Amino acid sequence: MIRSGFIFYSMIFCNVLLCRLRADDSCPSGENSDDSISKMVGFLDFVGNLLDEAKTFQRNDLSEIGDTEEGNLCEPLPMDCKEILLSGRNVSGVYKIWPRNRLPFVGVDVYCDMTTDGGGWTVFQRRGDYGNKNDYFNQDWIAYKKGFGDIEKEFWIGNDLLFSLTKQKSYSLRVDIKDWENKSKYAVFEKFWIGSEDDGYTLHVADYKGNAGIRR
Numbered sequence: 511m512i513r514s515g516f517i518f519y520s521m522i523f524c525n526v527l528l529c530r531l532r533a534d535d536s537c538p539s540g541e542n543s544d545d546s547i548s549k550m551v552g553f554l555d556f557v558g559n560l561l562d563e564a565k566t567f568q569r570n571d572l573s574e575i576g577d578t579e580e581g582n583l584c585e586p587l588p589m590d591c592k593e594i595l596l597s598g599r600n601v602s603g604v605y606k607i608w609p610r611n612r613l614p615f616v617g618v619d620v621y622c623d624m625t626t627d628g629g630g631w632t633v634f635q636r637r638g639d640y641g642n643k644n645d646y647f648n649q650d651w652i653a654y655k656k657g658f659g660d661i662e663k664e665f666w667i668g669n670d671l672l673f674s675l676t677k678q679k680s681y682s683l684r685v686d687i688k689d690w691e692n693k694s695k696y697a698v699f700e701k702f703w704i705g706s707e708d709d710g711y712t713l714h715v716a717d718y719k720g721n722a723g724i725r726r
Contacts, residue, residue: 587607587608587617588605588607588608589607589608589609589610589675589678589679590607590609590620590630590632590675590678590679591605591607591620591622591623591624591629591630591631591632591633592630592631592632593607594607594622594630595622595624595629595630596630599624600624600629601624602621602622602623602624602625602629603621603622603624604619604620604621604622604661604662605619605620605621605622606618606619606620607620607632609671609674609675609678610674610678611674611677611678612670612671612674618671619661620632620633620634620661620667621633621636621661621662621665626684626686627684627698631684632675633667634666634667634671634672634675635665635666635667636663636664636665637664638663638664640660640663640664642664646659646664647664647666649666653666654666654668654669654711655668655669655670655707655711656668656670657669657670657671669704669707669711670707672704672711673704673705673706673707673711676702676703676704677703680701681702681703682698682699682700682701682702683698683699683702683715684696684697684698684699685697685698685720685722687722695720695721695722696720696721696722697718697719697720697721697722698718698719698720699715699716699717699718700716700717700718700719701714701715701716701717702714702715702716
């Protein structure tokens with residue numbers, strides 16, 4: 511949970527400051543006790559101000575999470591659409607997730623398909639007749655790395671985010687295709703992940719089933 515992580519960070523920050531205070535605990539020669547106490551009080555005031563700022567930041571940062579999690583900050587933040595489905599939200603649409611292997615650890619908006627094949631699918635690409643040019647997906651490396659498009663229409667989620675998602679646990683890949691005559695086919699790979707940018711975001715799939723994509 512982001513709240514635990516933030517508290518842990520604050521504790522580390524305070525411990526470092528307190529260690530510095532203890533290291534300077536003895537008074538230098540010629541410095542009276544009043545000066546030492548005055549400096550210590552000033553230092554503690556400095557620490558207090560930092561903690562006040564941290565608390566303010568924490569409240570502001572968690573307010574969005576509270577809205578997303580319907581005000582219950584004790585629930586784990588969902589890492590994908592499957593966890594959102596398991597929490598009881600079963601309507602397809604845009605939701606916020608918190609991938610565990612993404613830095614900084616912030617929420618990102620994704621489109622969740624809650625109807626296809628049991629639901630809980632995190633959609634990372636959609637193409638169709640949404641008014642864009644035919645070469646809309648002819649983008650450069652940076653665009654595919656960061657993602658582009660309208661998440662409720664045509665889009666690519668971004669290779670960085672996709673890498674973070676597929677690194678955190680085991681996933682399946684499903685591809686659904688529908689033609690102009692409304693005929694549809696699908697392909698499912700039970701194992702799916704991509705490599706890092708250093709690995710060229712290499713695609714890895716295995717264990718195919720379906721009626722499209724592969725002929726034996």
